[in-house]
Amino acid sequence: RMEGFGWYTLPTGTEYRGSLWDGMFHGPGELLLPSGGGYRALWVRGVPTQGKFTFADGLEYDEEKWHYCDGYDRRFYTEICSGFKPPGIPHLTNLDPPKIIPEGCYDCGDGFYNPKTRVVVDYKHKFLRNADNDEHEWILRTCRKAWDMTTEHKPKP
16 A cells, blocks of 8 residues: 555546555545645545645635625625725636636536536536536525626727
8 A cells, every 4th residue: 555655646536635545544644636726634534634725725614714705795805915906897707717608508616517417517517426416506696607608898989
């Protein structure tokens, strides 16, 4: 079994870099997600005992003091760091410019979702997963959908 310090790539594309013992994550190590985020932790026999998740844009998750995008402050992380855009220019996602959603699909955060096929693909159109009924309902209810007609920002003369 694997022991020492090393790299291990999971079938999902997630990569582990850190200490291994008896084939398990053990000691300091980090999971690097294909989307760009990561989870750095101290592992004991494959179980994280303490750790911190960092999103692809640098935002760190804090379970006890999580104030990002709560009921009182709905700003995106880029708006917190860089301020708001001028009035009339919408800030639809944390990315600027936002990803262009294929027709009939939804942007579910880690890729695009097609409600007809119930398949989620990443932003490079590589298969991620099939959505179950709960995820399907959640995406239809909360996620950004591709526009049925093209719109664009036209500055006033």
